[in-house]
Amino acid sequence: MKYRMVTTFWYDEDDAGLLSRLERLFKLKFFQNTVLRPRSDRLPPTRKNLHHVLQPDSDQTSDFRFVVNREKKPLRGTLNVTRNSVWTPSAFTSFLELSFSLSEGYKGGPFHDVNEIRDVLLACVQVGPSPMGFVECGDESYEQQTANFERYRSIDHMAVPVTIEWVSVLHKDVVAQMGVDLVGAAAVADVVAGRQGDSWWIILTEEPFSFLKESHTQRYRAMKEAVGLEAIHAKFPRR
Numbered sequence: 445m446k447y448r449m450v451t452t453f454w455y456d457e458d459d460a461g462l463l464s465r466l467e468r469l470f471k472l473k474f475f476q477n478t479v480l481r482p483r484s485d486r487l488p489p490t491r492k493n494l495h496h497v498l499q500p501d502s503d504q505t506s507d508f509r510f511v512v513n514r515e516k517k518p519l520r521g522t523l524n525v526t527r528n529s530v531w532t533p534s535a536f537t538s539f540l541e542l543s544f545s546l547s548e549g550y551k552g553g554p555f556h557d558v559n560e561i562r563d564v565l566l567a568c569v570q571v572g573p574s575p576m577g578f579v580e581c582g583d584e585s586y587e588q589q590t591a592n593f594e595r596y597r598s599i600d601h602m603a604v605p606v607t608i609e610w611v612s613v614l615h616k617d618v619v620a621q622m623g624v625d626l627v628g629a630a631a632v633a634d635v636v637a638g639r640q641g642d643s644w645w646i647i648l649t650e651e652p653f654s655f656l657k658e659s660h661t662q663r664y665r666a667m668k669e670a671v672g673l674e675a676i677h678a679k680f681p682r683r
Contacts, residue, residue: 445547445581445582446543446544446545447545448541448579449541449542449544449564449577449579450539450540450577451539451565451568451572452537452574452601453537453539453572453573454528455525455528455538457527462571463491463495465573466489467491467494468570469567469570470489470494472567474514474563474564475489475512477512477513478510478511479511480497480509480510481497483509500527504526504529505524505526506524506525507522507525508522512542512554514554514555515553515554517544517553519544520543521540521543523540523541523571524539542564546652548652549651558611558649558650558652561579562647565579565611566640569613569615569643574615575618576613576615576618578609578613579611580609581652581655583655585655597682600681601682604677604680605673608664608668608671610647610648610653611647611648612645613643614626614644614645614646615642615643616644619644621680624671626646626671629670630646630667630670632670633669635647635649635666646667649663
């Protein structure tokens, strides 16, 4: 099954700060075998090389790909940074994305368990920094994908989440804007939630999530209802 870990953020145009945050990310044990621009330069993620790949193009955008070789299973990553000062009005988010596959029992995969996935996502949201991050499952139905996209277009998605995915990380300010008791909602939905530093996290299932499993989709729907996402979305329309 294919999964996507993604964080989005409005870039603050602090190139030195971004460089330092990326350097910290790639020094983590999980990312120790990372290669930048794997199809061409194959660079190790040193500070010098990160500075090189972050140089903006003519549109003041930085965009590079990388591969994390983990347990003989690669994770393919992309960082896209848009410097919004050149756009009027600011209209484009930047993003950090990791794509990977998992078997049902994690055997032979890049992650040992869902807690490791959560920890990597918690590290990735620090890069933007991002107000929230998610791990999405690749077998969502077309109808549900379409519904989520329409919701994405109608709400302020940088203020509150569009959905609660398999693994979700939300900054404390996002949770405050939602106005919800996240731990209480998680207990009602029979899922797990907790806090690390300034970030709250939610895990719907310990095993790899699939929309083809009714028990998984029940938790997906139950958490949405327990949080009251529809009422929250009504308070945060896109401006």
